[in-house]
Each structure stands twice: as C-alpha cells, then as structure tokens.
Amino acid sequence: MTLRLEGLGKEFVPGLPVLEGIDLTVEPGGFVCVVGASGSGKSTLLSLIAGLTRPTAGRVLLDGQEVTGPGPERGLVFQTASLYPWRTVAGNVAFGLEAMGMPRARRDARVAGLLDEVGLRHLAGALPGRLSGGQQQRVAIARALACSPRVLLLDEPFGALDVQTKEDMQVFVRQVWRDVGTTVIMVTHDVEEAVFLGRRVIVLSCDPGRVARDLAVDLPADRTLADKRSTAFLALRVEVEDLVRAEHRAHQARV
Numbered sequence: 001m002t003l004r005l006e007g008l009g010k011e012f013v014p015g016l017p018v019l020e021g022i023d024l025t026v027e028p029g030g031f032v033c034v035v036g037a038s039g040s041g042k043s044t045l046l047s048l049i050a051g052l053t054r055p056t057a058g059r060v061l062l063d064g065q066e067v068t069g070p071g072p073e074r075g076l077v078f079q080t081a082s083l084y085p086w087r088t089v090a091g092n093v094a095f096g097l098e099a100m101g102m103p104r105a106r107r108d109a110r111v112a113g114l115l116d117e118v119g120l121r122h123l124a125g126a127l128p129g130r131l132s133g134g135q136q137q138r139v140a141i142a143r144a145l146a147c148s149p150r151v152l153l154l155d156e157p158f159g160a161l162d163v164q165t166k167e168d169m170q171v172f173v174r175q176v177w178r179d180v181g182t183t184v185i186m187v188t189h190d191v192e193e194a195v196f197l198g199r200r201v202i203v204l205s206c207d208p209g210r211v212a213r214d215l216a217v218d219l220p221a222d223r224t225l226a227d228k229r230s231t232a233f234l235a236l237r238v239e240v241e242d243l244v245r246a247e248h249r250a251h252q253a254r255v
C-alpha cells in the first residue's frame with residue numbers, strides 16, 4: 001500500500017500552522033522514522049495519517065484513496081501500551097478481530113500466531129498488569145498487527161522503556177517488520193533509534209513543521225545492535241543529530 005501525503009498542513013489555532021506543506025511518498029514495505037525537536041508536529045503527523053485528526057490543508061492518500069478517518073488497514077501503537085486491563089493478553093490481541101466478527105476458531109489461531117511472533121504465547125492467559133513495560137508494548141504491537149494493517153504507525157513506542165529493553169524492542173520491531181512486510185512509520189525523539197530502524201529518516205523543522213530533510217539510511221538490511229558502532233552508522237547519526245539541533249536552534253532564534 002502506497003502512502004502519499006500531499007501538501008499536508010494542520011492548524012489547531014487559525015493562522016498558526018503546526019504542520020505545513022508536507023509532501024511525502026512511502027512505498028509499500030518502507031520503514032520511515034520521523035524525528036524532530038519537541039513540538040515540531042511529529043505526533044500530529046502520525047495522527048493525521050491515522051485519520052484521528054483532520055488536516056486543514058492537503059490530503060493523506062492510501063493507494064490513491066483519501067483518508068477521512070481511522071481504518072483497519074492502519075494499526076497504531078502509542079508510547080504507553082494502553083491495553084485493556086480487564087482482558088487477558090490473548091483477549092487484548094483478539095479485540096480487533098472480535099470487532100471484525102472473525103469466527104472463534106480462526107481468531108484463536110490468528111492470536112496464537114501473533115503471540116508466537118512477539119514471543120509471548122506463554123503469557124496468553126495473563127492480565128496486562130502482570131507484564132513488564134516491554135512485554136506490554138509487544139502485546140500492543142501484536143494487537144495492532146492483528147487486523148493485518150498495511151501501515152503500522154508507531155508513536156514513540158519505546159520512549160518509556162529502559163535502555164536495554166528499548167534495544168531489545170528495536171531488534172524485535174525490525175524483525176516483525178521483516179517478517180510481516182507491512183509499511184512502518186515511526187515517530188521518535190531518539191536519533192540513534194531512528195537511524196537503526198529506518199530505511200529513511202525524515203527530519204521535521206519547527207514552527208511550522210516541514211520536511212527539512214529526507215535521508216536514505218544506507219546500512220545493511222539485516223542490521224544488528226553491533227552496527228550502531230559502525231563508522232557509517234555513527235556518521236549518519238551525527239548528521240541527523242546536527243540537523244535536528246540546527247532546526248531547533250533556528251526555531252529558538254525566531255521566538
């Protein structure tokens with residue numbers, strides 16, 4: 001599924017655009033990370049793609065069809081897992097499939113397959129309160145994948161996790177992306193994470209948020225955490241960090 005953003009803009013307050021003139025095409029199976037200073041409009045951009053917020057200018061198109069609201073072909077994961085606390089792990093993953101009316105036997109098989117994918121089959125009957133933060137995010141990702149979304153939207157999904165768990169989750173989400181083949185758009189503060197995960201990194205400018213740079217990540221497809229120490233990785237990381245810093249400073253100078 002090709003995602004196109006055409007002249008996308010958003011004003012919450014008339015005359016004060018948060019996002020302006022965003023043009024972007026993401027081919028099927030792409031992995032795009034969006035970085036930018038706090039307040040540059042990263043979450044707003046994701047919300048527009050999810051159809052949770054309506055643009056004030058431009059359009060979001062999925063295979064040429066304009067997005068006018070949320071839909072099952074777009075799965076969403078937020079910083080905190082927001083699981084249903086009264087439902088088991090399996091019950092959480094099954095939620096969207098129940099809403100779709102999938103018959104019980106097919107649903108159970110699908111949920112079991114997803115729990116295998118995220119390594120949590122042994123916790124199928126547990127309630128979310130018993131799970132670690134990383135495990136909860138795995139459940140949230142399995143839940144988002146349940147309806148076979150063509151685009152997975154991740155908003156700072158590992159922002160609340162400790163460094164080790166976060167790195168485990170980075171490896172995990174890359175594996176899921178390669179296994180499932182869905183398009184991923186991920187918003188993050190963390191430039192290292194963006195360069196490690198993305199095939200492309202988009203740097204947003206501030207006030208209004210525009211695409212300041214669109215960089216291809218020319219690193220091996222089967223990256224491991226050790227690649228974070230490679231010269232190519234470090235060079236790209238520094239380049240993106242400098243861009244984010246420059247955009248932030250330019251914004252500070254204007255206010």
Ligand SMILES: Nc1ncnc2c1ncn2[C@@H]1O[C@H](COP(=O)(O)OP(=O)(O)OP(=O)(O)O)[C@@H](O)[C@H]1O
Pocket residue numbers: 012013018036037038039040041042043044045189
């Ligand atoms: N519902 C809303 N109503 C009014 N203003 C909003 C709303 N949502 C976001 N904004 C404003 O839009 C701007 C961008 O917010 P957004 O959360 O998209 O930025 P961000 O880059 O994701 O920030 P952070 O990295 O801090 O999460 C901010 O100035 C914010 O106050």
